Amino acid sequence: MSVHPIFAALRKHKSGVVLISLQIALTLAIVCNAVFIIAQRIDRVNRPTGLDESDLILVTQQWVGAPTGVDPASIDKLDSLMQSDLATLNAIPGVQSVSPINTVPLWNSSWTSVISTKPSITFKNKAGYDRTALYFVGAKGLPTLGLNLVAGRNFRPSEVVHQAARSEIRPAVVIITRALADKLYPDGHALGKTVYVNGYSTPSTVIGIVARMQTASLNRQLDTFAWSSVLIPMRLNTSFSRYIVRTQPGQLEAVMHAVKPALYKANPMRVLDDDSVTSFAEIRADAYKGDIGMAILMGVISVILIAVTGAGIVGLTSFWVGQRHKQIGVRRALGARRVDILRYFQTENLIIAGIGAVIGIVMAVGLNLVLMQQLALPRLPIWMVLVGVVLVMVLGQIAVFVPARRASRVSPALATRAA
């Protein structure tokens, strides 16, 4: 089939062709970028934290009237309050293990710091350190969090120390993530080696390596070290405390209900609010609500766009078919088969969609550049644009089918009638 008559016809409908191809181009540009944003958000949300997230509860509380000083007596008093809370939580039926902790992944409140293989390296120095997040846990921290220890051993109870929350930390031993171990000791032999935490001069021995543990921050700018975490065997004593609780399978709900009454019963002079007892599932849902929402929003907009453009093609082609009824009749009378008429409109749409797609590729990349500059979005992979091109061509073909079929059913007898 020759495309020459199609081009001749298109030239007669310049404005319609321009409008529809412009619409296809815009749709391609926007949907590509929207789908790219969706893909990014899905990637982000699906990142595993490295924790066994089921049956996990975080408890945060504050004692009222507890000492505020950093003298040994105050610190000991605070520590005994913490020890008694740990005992209370452990005694709740259904609790498997408990550990004090300063924060958890996705909690969005973190202590980010530096770690180095050399002493006394801080942010003052331009290089020579890696950024990391610090987690302070008890001896049962690893099993409670459900971390996967891939080398070395867990902390021993005798290695867990306690001290004021804002004071110099001198951990004798640490456990680090594999990502961090590979950064600090690229030769792969971090176990048993020495590291320096938070710019201090006290050496810490790496006694274990866990497969993965995400930092607590949700800030995208801190994603560069999202897997560089250090676990320190330490109870930080201050007026508030946080505990991570692992329940026996299926006991999560029951334990969650029992936590507040049990803690109040042991010591009523404390604050527990609505957010004090949260399951890890809730923490995860909260952390990624914005990302999931953004993905949904982009999805809704994409669906509307595709529907509008599809309907637009149907509408405009229907008009063209109606307008050319007589010509179609003549062609049919001259021997064109139904399938020829169908092909004609399908090819016409393919050409228009093709023009739109070419403009659309340019616009998609352009829009991506704007988003990259203004909103720090990464570069749109070109394969995604090409998939988009194929999809808008298919969309065009689907949309054109109904009016094209109607065209193919125009009776040849129409040609013989006067206008």
Add this chain to the structure above:
Amino acid sequence: MFAYYLNLALRSLKRNKVLTALMVMTIAFGVAASMTTWSVFRAMSGDPIPWKSAKLFVPQIDSWGPARRQPNGEPPEAMDYTDAMNLMRAHRARYQSAMYRVSPPVVPAKVGQHPFYAGGHAVFSEFFPMLDVPFQYGHPWSAADDKNRARVVVISSDLNDKLFGGENSVGKTVNVGGKDYRITGVLDSWNPQPRYYDVVNSSSFNSKEESLFLPFNTAIAVGMTNNGNTNCYEPPSEPGFVGLQHSTCVWLAFMVELDGATQVAAYKRFLDGYARQQQQAGRFTWPPNNRLRDLPQWLAYQHVVPDDARTSLLVALGLLLVCLVNTAGLLLAKFLRRSGEIGVRRALGASRREIYTQFLIEAGMVGLAGGVLGLVFTGLGVLGIDLVMPTSIADLSHVDGSLLGLTLLLAIVTTALAGLYPTFRAAHVQPAWQLKTH
């Protein structure tokens, strides 16, 4: 004549119901998506204190030096304790306040009630007149209270409802963190969004009101720790909250009120002079690198409006553009299909102008219908925002008169724009040619 055109438009629109419905739906979707995302954007990017924002300034002092500066050369966003106290002592602005976020427990007087958190800020007394904070009862504490570290407090109306059933509680005491504080004032409902006075320590948008404000010096004296961000480039050399006060860590917000360019220039000179003085004293080993942004500039610099809100608005506007192009295409098809009718009308004496009027009215009616349907969709969209945005942000967006008006206006303007070219084409139909072929 207008009524006649209206009648003609209605007939025409009725003739092809599917096409009309398609156009109306297109406009409605485009407008609703734009207005829904706009309602969020508007709520976030609004000026929280429009009558005064140009007079409020946030000073930044470079206490970290070139080595720790961000790549763009900006000084730290918050202040360390030393600088904040020095600026308070110098007292060079009309009003000024250092501040930090606190979240102490409040112990209710009633037996059997559990203590609860009361989020708020430790501020200086000038904070209240500086930000025009409205009082329901009483007044701020005095400058003398600041100086004497008095145990006084200003509470929110919510906290007053909770503790005292909403009655005038000025002069009564409230137990904060185990110590009694005398109430000097109860605020009227006050929850500015974004929380502009301390964006570095607060999440900018928060549906919960701040419950209490107490004197900065008192909070420091009783060791009420900060509940916000603390940024350090080196670890503090002493432990605890006192150690933080002696450290180079930045954790305090600071705001000043300056009236007019002269005062602004003078304050800038003062800041630079202060930094030079610190340089001479050997505390800073670098020349002054201070900033003094007014509130709108500061909020923009702090990216208070999240990128997601901008992206959503941008993409929704793209959708509106597609809807506009789509409507233009459909209107073009619809109008040109009636070339015969136009030819007859023109031959019977209708002027181009009259054809313009007729078809623009038809387009306008599509716009109006799209706008009305768009209102419904926008309403649903604003309700649905709760599903896709964090609650603190979703709570901000609401449907009001201006949003409704803007929705209708946008729909009509969009459709009129979309109708311009098709109408132009319709008006330029050659009557003779049309009459000949039909």
